Structure formats: structure tokens, C-alpha cells
Amino acid sequence: MRATQLLISTLKETPADAEVISHQLLLRAGMIRKLEANGLYNWLPLGLKVLRKVEKIIREEMDKSGAQEVLMPVVQPADLWIESKRWEYYGAELLRFKDRHDREFCLGPTHEEVITDIARRELRSYKQLPINFYQIQTKFRDEVRPRFGIMRAREFIMKDAYSFHLTQESLQQTYDVMYETYSSIFSRLGLQFRAVLADTGSIGGNKSHEFHVIALSGEDAIAYSDQSNYAANVELAEAISPVISRSQATQELKKVSTPNQHSIEDVSNFLNVSPEQCLKTLIVYGKEDGLVALILRGDHQLNVIKAAKHELIASPVVFASNEEIKETIGCEIGSIGIIDLKIPMIVDRSALQVSDFVCGANEDGFHLTGVNWGRDLPEPTNIFDLRNVVENDPSPDGSGHLKIARGIEVGHIFQLGEKYSSAMQAKVLDETGRAVTMTMGCYGIGVTRVVAAAIEQNHDEKGIIWHDSIAPYQIVLTPMNMHKSKRLEIASEELYKKLIAAGFEVLFDDRKERAGVMFADWELIGIPHRLVISDKGLDEQTFEYKGRRDKDAQKISADQLIDFLKSKIGNNAM
């Protein structure tokens, strides 16, 4: 490709509404542009090149896994969604509208209904199973608050796959294949990623993994062991109770005045004890009427997803209002304590381990010190894992300690079970001739999000750094002052053709631009390999090469150039 024939719309300045680095760089590199409305983006030629490469790798690996590609409409009839009950439950994220005949439709945020409809029409026999369909298709979710550019846009491209099975064992097998396939995909994309155990949430099912690209700007926190393969979303990661037993009580129970000291930070500073030595009491609504107290160590954070799984706690977790707390317990939020609480109490495992602790006195302006389980109040009976794991907690698999990293969720695989197949009567005959509801798996990759995630992970102050496999072009050929040297022009044209013949994806910067402009543009756009051709170099039969991450350029003799480039770029992108 010649630069004079390519839309190069680089910006020197960062548009004011771009918050995250991937959004800024995609805009500045001229890869995407926002359409008038919020959360909708145009893909310009250079950006689309990248997107298509990501799609190609996904497609190749999915095909290799034995999945088959289909294409389903973006517009979906309401009837199917009514059948699955999601017309009622999906909420405002589902963009609904009517056609000219007043029939109701929606824009597909996902395609479970449609694929299940295909399956129930086309699949008749267990002999056709297992089967795995995928598509790469545009989705629309009317997000409450789209943000971060293409990271969380309203319209986006997703690779979604749906598998159908007669048995759980079969589902597990395909699930494992997808796990491996995803690992291959993200490896080929050149991403540093981690597969983590995930909460299955309201979709249900018994097993789920998220694939996260590790990046400081990630929206999710993930916990992983420093010594084993264990990794889980912090939402899910289990906080193991340390094996150490509680120390003996050494202090007297005392009531102390703590005027205007409310937060754990206030109280621990005021009494000169560490937050670990304090217990905090959070009041939430119970599943039945009434309130429930949750007891955590002062330095720990409540994990609302874990808490919502407790049988006494309302799901989702809702904190009690100040008025109700005052009415039921008799004090303000900052002074709630554990002794003589009149409501059910659920104690985090770690809170159980503390002796001589500090807690509220259930009386405004007072706390208790030297409190001990068993001595000053009964040993708790209701013990639960309520908190977020923190750095250096023991790993739940017993091997090593947990580290915390930020991740961008780019893929999610889970076992759906029969939620859609049973609601929509998707059945096949088994070997005894009996109609059996199929069980399903579902596997997504946010294709457009992958592009953003790749940038979040790979950029510097000059711009994007694409991995060879997804760069819009592998090599950029930049001649120095070509318009002044006929000899250089001829040599550049020759080299351009030679590189193409050798199988490289090469961009020839034939613009009449100064060197600095060319260099700055291609560094911003993130072309991984740069060749400079100059009169000086022609004299000594060399070209100058610089990798996007290299500090300095190096001279390569003309006769070795192709071999050199092949060794640099390798086969992964060819």
C-alpha cells in the first residue's frame, strides 16, 4: 500500500473527550472516529485493518477447534425473546422497536435465542451432537453509560459461539476445547493474558472462566497465585481462613469514649491500634424482613457478590438506611458493635481470628476495646467468606499466595446448561428414541474490545505498538527526500516491490513529507518494523532498520535485508 493512497488522519492533540489511552491513541492514529451519537464509532481504514486481522485469527482458531461459522441477524423478533422470558427481564439495555406492521423487534445484544431457534429446527438426533456454532457479528447494548471508547461502546463486534450437547460430559469436553482455543487465540494476538475463574452470575451454570488481558487500566481485579495456576476474579476468589489459631485474650474489656470517631481509620488512629485490630459491623437487609449484621476485620472490604450468596442476606446486597439502623440498633453507623446485637450476625472467617479487638459499643461516641470471642460474647455460629481477598492471602488451592492484578475482560466461556434449550423446547432424540433437552455452552470474545486491550497493554509515549500478528501493516518503508532524488525513487520503488514479492505487508510512504513527520506518524500508528532508505544508504548498499520497540536503528546490508526481515517478523504473522 502506498501512503498517498491511504487515509492517514493522525492528530497531534488528544481529543478532549477521550479518557483512556487506547481511546486516545485510536483517535490520534486515525483508526476510529466517533459518530455523532454516544457509543458509536466509525472504523477508518487503518483501524479496520487491525480489526480484520483480529477476526481472522479468531476465525482460524475457531475453525480449527471444529466449530462452524454461521451469521445471524442483528435484528431479532420479540417473539423469541418472549419465549425465553428475556423480553421481560433484560431491561433497558435491550433496544426495542417496531416495524411498519407494528411488530416488535430488538437489536441483538447477544444471540442465545436465535441460535437456540436454529438448533431446535435443524438438530434432530443425538448423532448430530456435539455441535458448536459461532459467528462474528455486531451486537448492540444500550449501555447506561458507554465509556472508554470502543472498550465499552454501545455497538461492538463480538465473536460468540454456542455449543449443543446431549450430556454434561460432552459439554465439559467442548468447554475444555474452547478454553484451549481461547488460549491459542490470545497467544497469537500477542497478548499477555490470564484465564480466571469467574462468577456465573444470573446466567447460572456451574462453570465459567473469563479471559483477561493484563493491563493497569483494567476494570476488573483478578487474583492469582504466585506459585500455581490458580486465578480468579476477585469477585469470586475465596478468602481462605489462615490456619493460625486465635491468640489468648490478654486485655480487659473496656468501654472507651471515642467522640466523633466513625470510620475504622478514625477509630484506629484515635485509639492508636491497627485497623486489623478493629472489627467493623455492616448492616444490610436480610432475605426475609429485618436486618443482618456482617462482621469483618477493619482492614478488609465486603465482597457483595459473595455476601449475596448467603441464605440470610438479600440478593442483591443492599445496605440498611441510617434511620433503620438508628431504630433497630439505637446508634449511628460509626458506633455499631458486636456485643448484644439483636439481629442475626454473620462473621467473616478472618474476623473470627482476632483477639483483644476493638468494636463499636452500640452507643454513640463509644467503642469497646479488649473484646474477645467466647469470653465477652458467645463464639459465633454463622461464619462465612464475606470479604475480598487481598494481596498475600493464601491461595485457595493451597499453593502459594495471592497477587492482585488489573485485567480487561476480553473473553468469557461458560456452561449455560438448559436455560434456553428448555425454555425454547430445543430437543433431540437420544439412542433410546426419547426426546431430550440439549444442554448448552456459550463462548464470547469481544473483538473490538481486543483491539483496545492490545493498545492498553502495548503502547509508549509515541503511540501504539502493534504485535506483528495484528499490525495494520508489518513494515513501513520511509524514503528520505525521495522527491529530490530520482535514483532514490527508483530504488524505493524496487525495494517496495521486492518486499511485497517476499510476502510482507508493506506500506510505502511515498508522501512528500519530512522525515520527522513520517517517523512520528508511523510510530503513533504503531507499525512494528521501519525501514529507512536514503541516498547515503544506497551509496554503501545498506538500509536502516528499526523495530518499534528498539532504542536505536541498525544498518542492514542490502543483500541480507529479506532474510533479516524474515527472522524479525517470523512466521506467526505471515
Place this chain on the structure above:
RNA sequence: CGGGGUGUAGCUCAGUUUGGUAGAGCACUGCUUUCGGGAGGCAGUUGUCGGAGGUUCGAAUCCUCUCACCCCGACCA
């Protein structure tokens, strides 16, 4: 949906307090130079001042309404 902020040239922004008829830098066009790191010079082009209504001799500026976008939160798998 709640809170905060911003709307002026393609981009970044000044001008609004104190009303007087629209600006800078970058970008873009042409020419030019000492042309390997977003260079310099000369000459140009670019606006419903987000929209509607009002006050006024006169509104980007004051008032009312409205729309859009951004940030924080809530929501969401």
C-alpha cells in the same frame, strides 16, 4: 436516574465576570528555504459561538427553556 462539568474553526482552547458585532496555536491550500525527528518564512481558506425563545439600539457574553457530550456514582454479565 442522582451529583458535577463542558459546549466557540477539523483538533486543542482563549474571549463570557464588565454586552459593542469572533480570535490564537495546530491542521488545511499555494509558494518558498539551509529538507534524517511533527522545522522556518510569505500568502490564503475555515464558524448557524449546541438549539429555541426573551431582554437590549446591539447578545458568544445577561435571562428562561431545551439538547448534546464528558466525569463520578447507581445500574448491568
